[in-house]
Amino acid sequence: MADVPGAKPVPLSQLVRAQDRLTFLYLEHCVVHRDANAITARDNRGTVHIPAATLGALLLGPGTTVSQQAMVLLAESGSTAVWVGEQGVRYYAHGRSLARSSRLLEAQARLVSNNRTRLRVAREMYAVRFPGEDTTGLDMQQLRGREGARVRRLYREHSSRTGVEWNRRDYDPTDFAGGTPVNQALSAANTSLYGVVHAVVVALGCAPGLGFVHTGHVKSFVYDIADLYKADITIPIAFDIAARDVADVGAETRRAVRDHMKGGTFLETCVRDVKTLLREDDDVVEYGPEAFEDPDVVMLWDYKGPAVAGGTAYGDDE
Structure with missing residues (x-):
């Protein structure tokens, strides 16, 4: 050959x-x-x-x-x-990822397609963001209310810490330079974070558009996962950059996010969080250490029982 x-x-x-x-x-x-x-x-x-x-x-x-x-x-x-x-x-x-297994993707689709399991995952996401708070029994409106209050408090705290004036989150996606320095820094920091999280989501074979809290956007799940880390990464970095009065806010912010992630623990944390959130009931989804380490296996669906092997001619003698 x-x-x-x-x-x-x-x-x-x-x-x-x-x-x-x-x-x-x-x-x-x-x-x-x-x-x-x-x-x-x-x-x-x-x-x-x-x-x-x-x-x-x-x-x-x-x-x-x-x-x-x-x-x-x-x-x-x-x-x-x-x-x-x-x-x-x-x-x-x-670009495309090299995920060869659809196991996490199928788990994500099952969880997001059922209101009970979708709410459970959403509660767990908020629990990660609100350490020490009990989110059991809260509906989405209550969760959103807690999030809004917490984020506003974070902005005020970092404004007081750095001396950067803060009014509200206000930016025009088509006019980056038109925003205040802290709003520019927040946009640049969040976009850098989205890029890394997007890479993790697609590397694991998940669907970026199947979100649990966010919905209707091709990156809804990316926004879900990225929100877990903004309080510890993008918000403090943005206020630190704005306080320094740098000439190029976007570049300085991007480098600061990069330097913060240099230790290597962020990717490990992000991969672990995605896999943990997409467990079904009390079982963590069994998934190999990496999407591209699995062999190419194509199965055929059978509603009467387990999937059967593909690449086989099935006939009367089955």
């Missing part, structure tokens, strides 16, 4: 689990290509090599040109490419 043309896929043994990867890398005004198993970024200052198998999300900003081979390598490495606007504060599209 003739060899398949093109570069050989990255061996599975060389790939890194999602929770052990770099969080995100933002590029702009450069040419993105491939050199063996590394992504290269070239501009007038030179060329930087980026190990694709250790990258969670590559944020491609304005002025970037990406080659087909670079995208092939990202796909084979289980990394996600996200096309974003200037300063990384607007989302346009993202």
